[in-house]
Amino acid sequence: MNITIFDYGAGNLRSVQNTLAKIGAPYTLVDDASGLLAAEKIILPGVGHFGQMIRALDAMRVRAALLEQIEKGVPFLGICLGLQALFSASEEEPGMPGLGIFPERVARFTGGMRVPHMGWNDLSPRPGSRLLANVGEQPYVYFAHSYYAPVNAATAATCTYSIPYTAVLERGNLHGVQFHPEKSGPLGLKIVKNFVDL
Numbered sequence: 001m002n003i004t005i006f007d008y009g010a011g012n013l014r015s016v017q018n019t020l021a022k023i024g025a026p027y028t029l030v031d032d033a034s035g036l037l038a039a040e041k042i043i044l045p046g047v048g049h050f051g052q053m054i055r056a057l058d059a060m061r062v063r064a065a066l067l068e069q070i071e072k073g074v075p076f077l078g079i080c081l082g083l084q085a086l087f088s089a090s091e092e093e094p095g096m097p098g099l100g101i102f103p104e105r106v107a108r109f110t111g112g113m114r115v116p117h118m119g120w121n122d123l124s125p126r127p128g129s130r131l132l133a134n135v136g137e138q139p140y141v142y143f144a145h146s147y148y149a150p151v152n153a154a155t156a157a158t159c160t161y162s163i164p165y166t167a168v169l170e171r172g173n174l175h176g177v178q179f180h181p182e183k184s185g186p187l188g189l190k191i192v193k194n195f196v197d198l
Helices: 013-022 033-037 050-059 063-072 185-196
Strands: 003-006 027-030 042-044 076-079 087-090 102-108 117-122 140-145 155-161 163-171 174-177
Touching (some): 033 063, 050 063, 063 076, 117 155
Parallel strands (some): 003 027, 003 042, 087 102
Antiparallel strands (some): 163 174
16 A cells, blocks of 8 residues: 655655655655545654644645545554644644644643653553554654643553653554654664554
């Protein structure tokens, strides 16, 4: 099955392409609503600023197409900001509405921890995660972010950095990872392959 990567100009686009190439997964880059509506599986990569990303998606007029495909059951994987975009809003850009699939708000790390949370950290998976199948009991992956999604009913794994937060989301066809699997070595490749093989 061909994977559709949505290209809104994210800085980690090339590394996501390289990851899919390494696992032998065919992919197509698209940058418009018609490309998304033809997709069989969608990856939305993202790095940088929440407001900048959402403004780009809205300027490209793809919000409705993304929501339609997710609602139809097309498998979706959001990476880093691609996960945060699924929420209603972010403290990074107050007043800028996210995709609103989850009602909670993305918040900035507080509590005296160094921000951004940069580097390797372990995950605490919940039982039955499909993205984390066969990757070990305590996967170790690479993070680079200043904002986090709270734990909710769709959380499939948490990471703790001053507080526990959502590191992996799974609900039906909808998936998201706060870390960067494309920078997480062989284990990251396995996580992406698990999504490809769904």
